[in-house]
Amino acid sequence: xxxxxxxxxxxxxxxxxxxxxxxxxxxxxxxxxxxxxxxxxxxxxxxxxxxxxxxxxxxxxxxxxxxxxxxxxxxxxxxxxxxxxxxxxxxxxxxxxxxxxxxxx
Numbered sequence: 001x002x003x004x005x006x007x008x009x010x011x012x013x014x015x016x017x018x019x020x021x022x023x024x025x026x027x028x029x030x031x032x033x034x035x036x037x038x039x040x041x042x043x044x045x046x047x048x049x050x051x052x053x054x055x056x057x058x059x060x061x062x063x064x065x066x067x068x069x070x071x072x073x074x075x076x077x078x079x080x081x082x083x084x085x086x087x088x089x090x091x092x093x094x095x096x097x098x099x100x101x102x103x104x105x
Contacts, residue, residue, distance in 0.1 A: 013032070014030060014060060015032070015058060015059055016031070016057070017030075019056060020053065032044045039086055040067060040084045042073055042081050043081070048080065049069050050069065051070065051082075057096075059097070061098065066086070069083070
């Protein structure tokens with residue numbers, strides 16, 4: 001069993017996402033992030049994305065960081081849930097959620 005890099009927090013946060021979907025259409029929209037962790041989150045949105053795509057994620061404090069789509073976690077006709085991870089773990093990404101995360105176990 002693989003170890004997680006950081007623990008998840010079962011919280012949700014409103015975010016903005018900008019990127020390109022599977023049809024190569026550029027989008028900028030509001031979305032919801034859940035299962036927040038130091039390295040990323042699960043994002044809920046009504047777009048079909050390609051794993052490996054890099055998106056721009058913006059929080060309510062105006063901090064914007066690049067994040068890579070790493071997995072499709074769930075899909076329904078109206079919404080999909082993707083796992084994302086921050087591309088670089090710089091100061092903006094480390095403090096993106098405004099939370100302190102305990103180390104992974």
